[in-house]
Amino acid sequence: xxxxxxxxxxxxxxxxxxxxxxxxxxxxxxxxxxxxxxxxxxxxxxxxxxxxxxxxxxxxxxxxxxxxxxxxxxxxxxxxxxxxxxxxxxxxxxxxxxxxxxxxxxxxxxxxxxxxxxxxxxxxxxxxxxxxxxxxxxxxxxxxxxxxxxxxxxxxxxxxxxxxxxxxxxxxxxxxxxxxxxxxxxxxxxxxxxxxxxxxxxxxxxxxxxxxxxxxxxxxxxxxxxxxxxxxxxxxxxxxxxxxxxxxxxxxxxxxxxxxxxxxxxxxxxxxxxxxxxxxxxxxxxxxxxxxx
Ligand code: AMP
Numbered sequence: 001x002x003x004x005x006x007x008x009x010x011x012x013x014x015x016x017x018x019x020x021x022x023x024x025x026x027x028x029x030x031x032x033x034x035x036x037x038x039x040x041x042x043x044x045x046x047x048x049x050x051x052x053x054x055x056x057x058x059x060x061x062x063x064x065x066x067x068x069x070x071x072x073x074x075x076x077x078x079x080x081x082x083x084x085x086x087x088x089x090x091x092x093x094x095x096x097x098x099x100x101x102x103x104x105x106x107x108x109x110x111x112x113x114x115x116x117x118x119x120x121x122x123x124x125x126x127x128x129x130x131x132x133x134x135x136x137x138x139x140x141x142x143x144x145x146x147x148x149x150x151x152x153x154x155x156x157x158x159x160x161x162x163x164x165x166x167x168x169x170x171x172x173x174x175x176x177x178x179x180x181x182x183x184x185x186x187x188x189x190x191x192x193x194x195x196x197x198x199x200x201x202x203x204x205x206x207x208x209x210x211x212x213x214x215x216x217x218x219x220x221x222x223x224x225x226x227x228x229x230x231x232x233x234x235x236x237x238x239x240x241x242x243x244x245x246x247x248x249x250x251x252x253x254x255x256x257x258x259x260x261x262x263x264x265x266x267x268x269x270x271x272x273x274x275x276x277x278x279x280x281x282x283x284x285x286x287x288x289x290x291x292x293x
Contacts, residue, residue, distance in 0.1 A: 004248040005044045005068065007115055007142070008036050009134045010124025010237070011104065012049040012063065012073075013081030014056075016097070017271060019231055020089050027272035028059040030081060031124035031147065034234035037276050038241030038263045039122065040066025041284070043248055046115050048072040048134060050107045052080040062277060071112040078103040091229050092206055111137040118142060120248045123167075124237055125149045128159035135166060145244045147171045147236060153180045165197040169212075169247075171240050173204040187213060202243070202257065204236055209292070210261060212253050219254045222292030224265035231271040235264040238276065262287035 010032030016025040036045045046069040051060070053075060064070055081104045084097035107130065116139045123131040123146040135144065146167040152160045153176060160180075164170055170193060174186060183189040190201040190213035200214045209222040239260035246256030262284050266275045 003043050004120055005046055005118050006039050006120045006122060006244055006248055007046045007048060007118040007134075007138070008032050008039065008122045008124060008241070009048040009109070009131065010035060010122075010126045010147075011081050011083075012047075012051050012055075013083055013102075013104075014059070015233060015272065016082070016084035017231055017233055018084075018086040018097075019091070020087065021228075021230055022271070024231075024271045026056075026082075028056075028062060029083065029233060029272060031126060031234075031237045033063060034237035034267065034273065034276075035122055035124045035147075035241035035244075036063065037066045037273050038238040038260070038267075039245040040068070040241075041263070041276075041279075041281075042242075042245040042259075043120075044068035046070075046072070046118060048109050048111065048115065050074040050076055050081075050103045050109075052076060052078045052103045055080045062273070065277075069114065072109060072115055074103075074107075074109075076103045085233065087232065091232055094232075109134055109137075116140075120244055121145070122240055122244045123147065123163065124240060128152050128156050128163045131163045132159060132166075135163070143168050143247070145169045145171065145240060145247070147240050148176065150176050150179055161196065164193065167198050169200045169202060170198045171202045171204060171236065171243070173206070173236060177201075177203055186211065187218070191215075200253070204239060210239065210257055212257060219257070220293075221254065221257045221261050224262055224287045224291050226265050226269055229268045232268050233271075234273070235268050238267040239264045258288050258291055259284070261291060 015029030079102035242260035
């Protein structure tokens with residue numbers, strides 16, 4: 001099969017994470033990192049992002065292992081993006097301890113000619129102006145999957161509205177959906193977003209799986225029951241990377257969602273991206289088969 005390339009924009013950084021079990025610092029993280037590794041297990045990933053000259057060589061190597069094209073991955077004098085988070089005991093909620101944009105604060109992505117023509121675009125969580133900037137440079141009317149976070153709902157609603165209106169499929173979690181739409185009920189909230197332009201909205205329901213809603217129907221997947229969630233960071237980004245790789249292969253929505261869900265189950269079993277870097281296609285298939293409905 002000829003695999004379609006996927007353009008992925010998002011944060012690439014170093015995370016410091018505290019959970020009830022342990023604490024780790026300077027782990028390779030970032031929304032684009034998680035998404036690129038998940039998608040890169042299946043598809044040629046073209047990465048758009050920036051790191052500082054302090055970005056560790058092993059992290060860079062690991063990222064390149066899952067990236068087919070890194071022409072638009074810039075290394076610039078300065079500090080890499082850093083984020084710190086502390087999870088509550090329930091594992092679902094977390095507090096952001098710090099966000100240091102570093103070289104991301106002045107990032108002005110200029111896509112290479114090759115990357116402008118890519119048909120599948122995943123706008124992982126990052127400032128919506130950057131998402132708009134990249135999408136403005138895409139010339140071949142790409143299929144766009146977009147992710148976001150509560151920060152942008154609160155701080156940059158106008159830009160967020162614009163990028164959502166230009167998105168084919170929006171990924172959003174339950175609490176973000178409530179905050180963004182002001183509607184408590186998931187289906188009603190998703191329908192409000194459909195009026196803005198997207199064909200579909202995928203609501204990530206955490207331990208309850210994910211549901212995809214469009215004007216006519218909805219499809220739902222459960223999760224793979226993970227015994228101990230060591231670090232939930234990046235699960236949504238991994239879902240997104242797996243999901244768009246499935247779509248780009250022509251899989252039905254439900255199978256693309258199941259791929260994303262199975263991949264996310266590996267992600268949360270260890271800190272950072274370590275589990276994802278140690279799985280095989282058979283491991284993934286096995287989990288897809290074992291997913292709850
Ligand atoms: P998730 O757990 O899916 O929300 O994604 C976690 C990843 O998002 C971490 O690896 C962080 O480095 C990254 N992240 C946290 N805050 C931001 C932000 N404001 N913009 C972009 N990426 C972020």
